[in-house]
Amino acid sequence: MADDKDVLRDVWYGRIPTCFTLNQDEVTEREAEPYYLLLPRVSYLTLVTDKVKKHFLKVMKAEDVEEMWFEYEGTPLKWHYPIGVLFDLHASNTILPWSITVHFKNFPDRDLLHCPSNSVIEAHFMSSIKEADALKHKSQVVNDMQKKDHKQLWMGLQNDKFDQFWAMNRKLMEYPTEEGGFRYIPFRIYQTMSDRPFIQKLFRPVSPEGSAHTLGDLLKEMYPAAIPNEGEQKRYQVVIHGIEPLLETPLQWLSEHLSHPDNFLHICVIPTPTD
Amino acid sequence: METWKRDIVRQLKHRDRNQHAMFQDLIRLYSRLLEKTSLTKGLLSSSSRHPSSDSSRSISSLVHQNNQLKKTTGELAYQVVELQQQIKIKECVLEQQHSRLAEQQQRVAGAFGARQVLQDRVEQVQEENGVLKMKYDLLLEQQKGAEQNLREENVRGGHLLEDMIHLKQQAAARMNSRNERKSRAREANLQKQLQNATGSKVTVDSSSSAPTSRSTSPKAANHSNSSDRGHTRLFRSASVTSPRILTSIKGLFEKRRGHSVCSVDEDRMFPVGICLSARLPVRALQVLDAHEQGINTVKFSSSSDLMATGGTDRLIKLWDVRAGLLTHRSTLDGSTEGVTCVDFDPTGLRILAASYDKSALLWRLDDSVPKLTLTGHSRKVTAARFSGLHQVVTGSADRTIRLWDLQRAACFQVVEVASYCSDLICSENSIISGHFDSKIRVWDARAVSCVQELPAQGKVTSLDISADHRQLLSCCRDDCLQLVDLRRRSQERMCFRADGFKCGSDSTKAVISPDGCFVAAGSADGAVYIWNVSKGDLETRLPDKHSSSISAVSWSLSGEYVVSVDKSRRAILWSDI
Numbered sequence: 001m002a003d004d005k006d007v008l009r010d011v012w013y014g015r016i017p018t019c020f021t022l023n024q025d026e027v028t029e030r031e032a033e034p035y036y037l038l039l040p041r042v043s044y045l046t047l048v049t050d051k052v053k054k055h056f057l058k059v060m061k062a063e064d065v066e067e068m069w070f071e072y073e074g075t076p077l078k079w080h081y082p083i084g085v086l087f088d089l090h091a092s093n094t095i096l097p098w099s100i101t102v103h104f105k106n107f108p109d110r111d112l113l114h115c116p117s118n119s120v121i122e123a124h125f126m127s128s129i130k131e132a133d134a135l136k137h138k139s140q141v142v143n144d145m146q147k148k149d150h151k152q153l154w155m156g157l158q159n160d161k162f163d164q165f166w167a168m169n170r171k172l173m174e175y176p177t178e179e180g181g182f183r184y185i186p187f188r189i190y191q192t193m194s195d196r197p198f199i200q201k202l203f204r205p206v207s208p209e210g211s212a213h214t215l216g217d218l219l220k221e222m223y224p225a226a227i228p229n230e231g232e233q234k235r236y237q238v239v240i241h242g243i244e245p246l247l248e249t250p251l252q253w254l255s256e257h258l259s260h261p262d263n264f265l266h267i268c269v270i271p272t273p274t275d
Numbered sequence: 276m277e278t279w280k281r282d283i284v285r286q287l288k289h290r291d292r293n294q295h296a297m298f299q300d301l302i303r304l305y306s307r308l309l310e311k312t313s314l315t316k317g318l319l320s321s322s323s324r325h326p327s328s329d330s331s332r333s334i335s336s337l338v339h340q341n342n343q344l345k346k347t348t349g350e351l352a353y354q355v356v357e358l359q360q361q362i363k364i365k366e367c368v369l370e371q372q373h374s375r376l377a378e379q380q381q382r383v384a385g386a387f388g389a390r391q392v393l394q395d396r397v398e399q400v401q402e403e404n405g406v407l408k409m410k411y412d413l414l415l416e417q418q419k420g421a422e423q424n425l426r427e428e429n430v431r432g433g434h435l436l437e438d439m440i441h442l443k444q445q446a447a448a449r450m451n452s453r454n455e456r457k458s459r460a461r462e463a464n465l466q467k468q469l470q471n472a473t474g475s476k477v478t479v480d481s482s483s484s485a486p487t488s489r490s491t492s493p494k495a496a497n498h499s500n501s502s503d504r505g506h507t508r509l510f511r512s513a514s515v516t517s518p519r520i521l522t523s524i525k526g527l528f529e530k531r532r533g534h535s536v537c538s539v540d541e542d543r544m545f546p547v548g549i550c551l552s553a554r555l556p557v558r559a560l561q562v563l564d565a566h567e568q569g570i571n572t573v574k575f576s577s578s579s580d581l582m583a584t585g586g587t588d589r590l591i592k593l594w595d596v597r598a599g600l601l602t603h604r605s606t607l608d609g610s611t612e613g614v615t616c617v618d619f620d621p622t623g624l625r626i627l628a629a630s631y632d633k634s635a636l637l638w639r640l641d642d643s644v645p646k647l648t649l650t651g652h653s654r655k656v657t658a659a660r661f662s663g664l665h666q667v668v669t670g671s672a673d674r675t676i677r678l679w680d681l682q683r684a685a686c687f688q689v690v691e692v693a694s695y696c697s698d699l700i701c702s703e704n705s706i707i708s709g710h711f712d713s714k715i716r717v718w719d720a721r722a723v724s725c726v727q728e729l730p731a732q733g734k735v736t737s738l739d740i741s742a743d744h745r746q747l748l749s750c751c752r753d754d755c756l757q758l759v760d761l762r763r764r765s766q767e768r769m770c771f772r773a774d775g776f777k778c779g780s781d782s783t784k785a786v787i788s789p790d791g792c793f794v795a796a797g798s799a800d801g802a803v804y805i806w807n808v809s810k811g812d813l814e815t816r817l818p819d820k821h822s823s824s825i826s827a828v829s830w831s832l833s834g835e836y837v838v839s840v841d842k843s844r845r846a847i848l849w850s851d852i
Contacts, residue, residue: 014287014291017302033309038295096294243286248278248279258283
């Protein structure tokens with residue numbers, strides 16, 4: 001339906017206004033001005049920040065430049081999470097633009113993965129897709145695709161081409177009609193207050209009785225604390241792509257339309273802001 | 276759409292508005308500004324590097340640069356002026372083009388107008404064409420129908436023609452068979468009579484010519500096959516018939532009987548009657564429809580008890596006139612077309628008829644089949660007369676007069692005349708013919724050359740000669756009768772006209788009364804007009820009995836009866852009793 005297509009478009013073209021500021025400790029020839037950029041929610045940090053690097057390199061000496069890494073309010077930002085997930089998780093209810101600090105030195109090896117080139121990002125992206133398809137279709141669809149189809153998926157993401165990407169991705173969103181949905185829904189629930197990185201379990205989209213599972217069913221199963229009890233105030237926000245879908249939204253639909261390009265449904269659970 | 280979906284869509288739109296739309300322009304403009312500053316910084320930095328080395332050199336270079344710049348500005352200004360001039364020129368040209376364009380547009384509009392007019396004309400013409408075509412189609416259909424009819428009629432005509440041919444063939448066959456039967460019957464009769472005659476005894480009677488005639492019979496019988504049967508008189512010899520004639524006529528009838536000589540004789544005499552006074556007819560004794568179609572001619576025989584009428588129905592009917600009544604005696608057929616004229620021979624035993632079928636026919640009175648057919652004319656025979664016993668003269672529309680010998684049944688002379696001959700008269704040695712060129716020609720019978728030409732008043736339709744062969748009556752188409760004295764040869768003629776007398780046709784016949792005192796003619800109005808010869812004016816008029824134009828009249832030799840016949844088959848017997 002046209003609305004679903006609109007949803008897909010809106011999800012793909014989601015942007016976050018960001019202000020990149022150079023860390024004061026960095027040695028510069030001149031004062032570096034901040035660099036503003038609209039970051040795509042569905043992409044990865046190291047993929048879209050070439051301009052930032054170029055801008056700051058103008059004021060730095062070449063010998064002082066090591067691998068670039070980003071942090072927000074002290075937290076190093078993991079580049080292998082989608083940008084939207086990082087924002088929703090860390091800076092969801094803060095003032096825009098999102099202020100990220102750019103570092104060129106002292107790379108935190110313990111917290112971040114190195115990203116020497118784009119091929120690393122590509123490998124990570126493709127593995128996410130394959131993992132998602134394994135859950136959805138027992139890897140049948142992704143294994144039926146040819147190498148050039150995989151390449152097309154990556155190129156679509158890298159060049160921000162919605163049609164190119166979705167020409168291939170729709171195959172991954174199909175399911176046999178008698179099933180009523182995927183085999184298992186690929187999802188990850190992120191939370192800030194836990195040491196666990198994320199929750200990922202097997203969950204079917206359709207109940208054994210045949211009724212479709214909703215977001216509420218998923219949370220009840222996986223993170224019951226997120227759902228307020230009767231009469232209680234809402235303590236947590238369940239954010240996907242910067243919005244809070246209603247708990248009765250069917251899970252299958254969410255997986256088809258609100259997944260990230262890596263075919264995972266990234267759900268952030270954050271404490272409700274008290275102000 | 277479900278509520279959750281609506282909610283999601285709304286939230287997405289809200290998010291984009293807040294996060295994307297509000298910052299989009301700002302970030303873009305900021306980036307551009309950043310670029311510009313870096314550019315200018317670059318420029319400044321590049322330009323700021325030079326003055327660090329040598330100030331004076333830099334100043335001169337600056338001045339030099341300045342001069343160069345001034346030159347370039349001058350050149351540029353000049354270029355600007357030039358370009359402006361070019362612009363002006365181009366603008367002029369453009370205006371010209373515009374004006375020309377406007378002109379052309381006007382012409383085009385005019386052309387469109389003309390074209391519209393022509394188109395209207397074309398439509399009109401096409402409409403007319405359509406109408407014409409419809410009419411043409413209609414006519415074509417009519418013509419086809421007419422052609423169809425014509426074809427059918429032709430076919431029918433062909434059928435009719437075939438039928439007619441068939442009928443004619445049948446008629447011919449019938450006639451042939453009848454002829455054969457008659458001839459066979461006659462032969463049988465002949466044989467029987469021969470046998471009777473040879474067996475019977477005869478009493479010789481000195482007062483009559485009977486024995487001589489009878490003795491001719493055996494000899495004559497041998498000639499039975501010859502064509503001149505007229506001489507084998509077995510029954511109707513003059514002696515046998517004369518007593519009967521005597522009894523039917525009331526007085527004043529003197530007869531001269533010639534002696535009959537056996538075998539072929541040219542000088543045989545025959546009874547000739549003289550009428551001493553004719554009686555003026557007053558009323559019609561009898562009116563009858565004598566023929567099937569119009570009657571063309573009527574003639575009394577030299578004995579006043581026999582009359583012949585001939586008509587368009589190809590028949591000649593013989594009538595006995597007795598006690599004021601016409602009784603039909605017999606019918607003679609054999610002509611294939613209508614009969615124009617009849618004439619009795621001097622003996623009264625034979626009758627000659629001229630016919631439309633270009634021939635003249637001869638009958639014996641007792642035989643309904645013609646004895647002779649004289650063919651040779653190329654058009655209708657208008658008159659046929661006996662000239663003597665064995666000669667016949669015929670006049671025809673083919674502008675010839677032919678003389679025929681009856682014994683040979685052949686034409687022995689053809690006389691070319693200048694004009695259509697409408698009637699003939701034979702008197703002693705001359706033949707008188709009347710023609711359409713208003714002339715009456717007198718021919719010598721033996722030399723057969725034109726002796727005299729008498730002028731007539733108009734087209735001559737008929738001739739009649741008085742009993743004493745002195746007066747010649749001619750009837751003309753311009754409604755007048757003319758009487759000429761032949762002996763005196765003077766140009767003096769008597770003309771008879773009357774009010775209401777109109778000559779009805781090209782063959783209307785007029786007669787002189789047997790005593791020569793009256794002339795009678797039938798008019799187109801159906802009345803018989805009789806003039807007095809000595810007085811020259813109309814003596815009497817007998818109207819109301821005929822309903823159509825009278826074609827012929829005849830006066831009986833005794834003077835008692837006048838018969839008139841008309842085109843509507845009627846014959847009327849007039850007398851004064």
